[in-house]
Amino acid sequence: MFNLPIEGEQLLVLEFGDIVNYFSLYTATLFLFAATFIIIAVIAKPERQTDIVFGTDTVFTKEIDPEKLRFQRFMAIACGLATLGAVSSGDLFNFTLFTALIGITNIGIVAGVNNRYVLNAAYNYGIVAMTATVFLFGGAAMALGTCGTLSIWELAGKGLVPLGSKVFLVLGVMGEGMAPFYIAKAEITRAPGAPYVLMIHVSSLLIFLRVIEIILTV
Amino acid sequence: MDFYQFGLLITLICVLISFFALFREKDDIHKILIVDLIETVGLVIVCLVATDLAEALVLPGLVVGLSELLMLTELYIRKENLPLPVVKPIKIEVMRMAPPIIATVLVIYGIILSGFTGGAVAGLGLVFFFLSKGYEERFVLLETLSGYAWAIWILGFFIFMIIPQAWLLAVMLSGGAILLKVTTKMALIGTMREGQDV
Numbered sequence: 188m189f190n191l192p193i194e195g196e197q198l199l200v201l202e203f204g205d206i207v208n209y210f211s212l213y214t215a216t217l218f219l220f221a222a223t224f225i226i227i228a229v230i231a232k233p234e235r236q237t238d239i240v241f242g243t244d245t246v247f248t249k250e251i252d253p254e255k256l257r258f259q260r261f262m263a264i265a266c267g268l269a270t271l272g273a274v275s276s277g278d279l280f281n282f283t284l285f286t287a288l289i290g291i292t293n294i295g296i297v298a299g300v301n302n303r304y305v306l307n308a309a310y311n312y313g314i315v316a317m318t319a320t321v322f323l324f325g326g327a328a329m330a331l332g333t334c335g336t337l338s339i340w341e342l343a344g345k346g347l348v349p350l351g352s353k354v355f356l357v358l359g360v361m362g363e364g365m366a367p368f369y370i371a372k373a374e375i376t377r378a379p380g381a382p383y384v385l386m387i388h389v390s391s392l393l394i395f396l397r398v399i400e401i402i403l404t405v
Numbered sequence: 406m407d408f409y410q411f412g413l414l415i416t417l418i419c420v421l422i423s424f425f426a427l428f429r430e431k432d433d434i435h436k437i438l439i440v441d442l443i444e445t446v447g448l449v450i451v452c453l454v455a456t457d458l459a460e461a462l463v464l465p466g467l468v469v470g471l472s473e474l475l476m477l478t479e480l481y482i483r484k485e486n487l488p489l490p491v492v493k494p495i496k497i498e499v500m501r502m503a504p505p506i507i508a509t510v511l512v513i514y515g516i517i518l519s520g521f522t523g524g525a526v527a528g529l530g531l532v533f534f535f536l537s538k539g540y541e542e543r544f545v546l547l548e549t550l551s552g553y554a555w556a557i558w559i560l561g562f563f564i565f566m567i568i569p570q571a572w573l574l575a576v577m578l579s580g581g582a583i584l585l586k587v588t589t590k591m592a593l594i595g596t597m598r599e600g601q602d603v
Binding site for chain 2: 203204287288290295298306309313314316324328
């Protein structure tokens with residue numbers, strides 16, 4: 188649509204002044220992917236893990252009350268919605284705001300688990316995510332300072348955005364999208380509420396894909 | 406090198422210094438403070454652009470920073486199992502006397518103003534009085550009302566953008582919603598006695 192190899196066909200354009208929200212084949216694919224996982228988070232029941240008693244053949248299935256996981260589920264859905272916003276936004280600053288929101292909701296998903304190690308990992312991720320917002324907002328602000336606009340539609344294909352701004356955006360998304368590493372570190376996938384943790388991986392993957400599209404476009 | 410680039414250079418040096426401080430700090434609660442410092446320096450990068458648009462970007466940046474700070478501190482309290490502090494309600498004469506006085510002033514000022522604005526101000530005064538002198542504090546009701554008002558306000562903005570012909574509807578929707586929103590915010594001031602002798 189901008190005569191660039193990454194975009195694909197133009198599917199939908201919605202104008203809000205100079206900010207144009209658009210769907211190309213690429214962003215529409217990301218959007219549908221995120222929407223699918225929101226539906227999964229809405230309909231999924233919490234996973235019931237099994238515990239094996241060491242040295243015997245006994246296996247327990249944990250009873251998990253869905254009421255306890257309401258907060259995690261809400262945060263997972265909110266995280267999905269923020270991801271939808273991030274992949275479909277046509278404005279650099281909106282993209283950074285949605286990415287910061289993904290960071291906040293990610294911590295919300297993890298903080299529902301009442302385990303010291305998990306909370307410690309979430310705390311460390313929170314510090315990384317907070318420092319990453321400096322790069323996110325800094326990148327968008329530097330693009331605004333040099334080009335005078337934040338609209339991806341206007342900047343597309345012109346190569347006006349300085350390299351420093353692009354580097355800042357990627358660094359910021361790296362910080363916010365760091366969550367899966369901390370999940371692996373704290374083994375949260377084995378804690379109660381496993382289906383909702385999926386949303387962290389999905390959002391991280393999608394914002395990385397979207398920021399690659401943005402820095403190749405502007 | 407123009408003024409903007411010079412300022413940017415100085416700010417980036419500040420960012421570097423604060424990052425260095427973060428790397429050296431080992432204590433968790435001090436890390437929160439330094440991260441707040443880093444956020445503030447990050448906002449300076451946005452402020453440097455110094456246009457109307459940049460001014461509009463500072464506010465969401467600040468809100469995101471504050472919410473992340475709140476979230477981190479909550480997480481720290483949960484992580485360290487810190488007991489929540491017990492706060493005694495403040496027994497000061499102002500909280501007993503202020504609501505009727507403020508409400509009366511607002512109603513009189515509303516009648517003088519008259520029209521839409523006057524109605525808003527007078528209604529605000531009345532609701533403020535009833536909510537602060539009422540029999541019980543219904544935070545859930547206030548929060549729900551505030552949430553709906555927010556949604557209607559945004560809806561008004563969307564109508565402006567998508568169907569500009571229906572501007573009157575949009576103005577009325579956002580005007581009414583912002584009145585509700587401000588009223589509920591004001592009413593919260595009247596509920597500062599923590600549910601005691603209301």
